[in-house]
Amino acid sequence: MGNSIEVKDLTLNFGSISVLKNMNLDVAEGEFVVLLGPSGCGKSTLLNCLAGLLDITDGQIWIKGKNVTWAEPSERGIGMVFQSYALYPQMTVRGNLSFGLKNARVPQAEIDKRIARAAEILQIQPLLDRKPAALSGGQRQRVAIGRALVRDVDVFLFDEPLSNLDAKLRSELRVEIKRLHNQLGNTMVYVTHDQIEALTLADRIAVMKGGVIQQLAAPLEIYNRPSNLFVAGFIGSPSMNLLKGRTVEGGRAFQFGATKIDLAGYDGGAVLERDQAILGVRPEHITVSKTPLSGPSIPAEVEIDEHLGADSLLWLKAEGVNLSVRVPVEGRLPPGTKVHLGLDIPKASLFDAKTEQRI
């Protein structure tokens, strides 16, 4: 399988402001890539560049083996779905779906065929003769997806398509998009700031910040082995616990306050001795015990416990640092309880505090 999208050294400046910096991104055919990041990180901008809605400053964009850097949006073989649906209000659903095809002078019989197919896939047949104003948010977004579908293109671009929907519809449509991807096998690039969407939908996630891709990897890889402090803090809710300390004994242990934590089994590069290091541990990779553990354990005190339904969150204070720990419902402890924490080192991440990179 070749690459469906290739972004080569893409740079975009708005005046003197550099929005995207020397970006490279390859998306394989049929792959689902999610661009994830906080607002202002350039993810939507990158998508608009792919769509041809923004002229880039430097670099190249290839789609399906063609250099489309300066091609019109309609010539790139892409379909796009927008956050605000962007349906043409004066046209019926059918009119919305056929608008692009009519512009491309597709014969009417073919238009009808494609609309029928898209309507069937998205289950919007009963809505075809309605105006967008008479549709609910979920129906509108279905139509918007249909508009990309009828174009019969290889690449779908989604610009935060679910952000305007309520929580229930969002998860429904999320599943539907995933199903659509499985069914059609198109390449999809999906922009979101919602990490749940990213983790559930993506084959690979590109975490972006400041116009630079921080890490591009499979969801689990990103979750388990974040490449730097930003990714570690951005992915996961509540976010990863970050313990500031230093590595000692030639990199075999981590000194956190008074506690020395053995780093045996750490999954990463050479730790070495660093006088400023950060140990990142996910809330579910900490065990809580009322009695001292066999190995080194961190003394802590429970401050708050939160019900999440399926499990609970304990907010603790250890060595003056706030930590969160995910525990089963039966493991809940009242505030004020003194406990001992054990860390699952093979699943932890160690960062150099100066470079902020994972070791």
Next chain:
Amino acid sequence: MAERGTHAFAAGEPRGTRPRRALSGRNIMIYGALGVMALYYLLPLYVMIVTSLKGMPEIRLGNIFAPPVEITFQPWVKAWSEACTGLNCDGLSRGFWNSVRITVPSVVLSIIIASVNGYALANWRFKGANAFFTILIFGAFIPYQVMLYPLVILLREMGIYGTLWGLVMVHTIFGMPILTLLFRNYFSAIPEELFKAARVDGAGFWGIYFRIMLPMSLPIFVVALILQITGIWNDFLFGVVYTKPDLYPMTVQLNNIVNSVQGVKEYNVNMAATLLTGLVPLAVYFVSGKLFVRGIAAGAVKG
């Protein structure tokens, strides 16, 4: 129900105060004041209508508020088709048709150009768009008088000074800043994603203009129409400067009738002529006002 808070409410007793009666002292004051204001502003109109329906002998009696004893439409006929200005004695009718011939092309032309301008400025951010827009808006603040003479020279050099098309051009140009601003702001308020979607769908500059933007823009076109029709119809300065007596618009013609110095002042004819001249903008307000509201309601831009 148990007692709640410090207040006890008897069962079934409504909470809150009862709505005020229509004939409260407060309402009488408000509507009274409104009525007086309305009368104050309607009085001149009343005087004009009444006077225009009187014969000259009756006017000479001096009771300007008295209704006509003997209603006559002669002043209206005279104002329309017989009143003299200079050597022409065909009344306002000539001016009316001149005004129509000036207003229609000016309005159509200025709105077409301004809407495309506004659309381009709002959606197709070309290089220098902001500078262009700033200069254009700056034009709105320059007093017309400053431009009068340079424009005379310009029109003369172009060979259209004193022609109808010369005046049409002047009106089109002077309508541009405010109309462009109007359209640009309206088009800017249309969600940008709609425009992007249309581009992905392969619509070009004109395709998006005609098939996406125009159908959503009836209200702003009506606003522009009202502005331009009334503005150009009521224009006096450009009409008198840039045309010849043959082409004088209705306003200039009216002035010439009312201010003619020879002979008797025919107040009834003057009043009738003034009313006739004001009829078109008035009609525009009445007709399009309704359309304007309907346009806003039907537009329902929110998709």
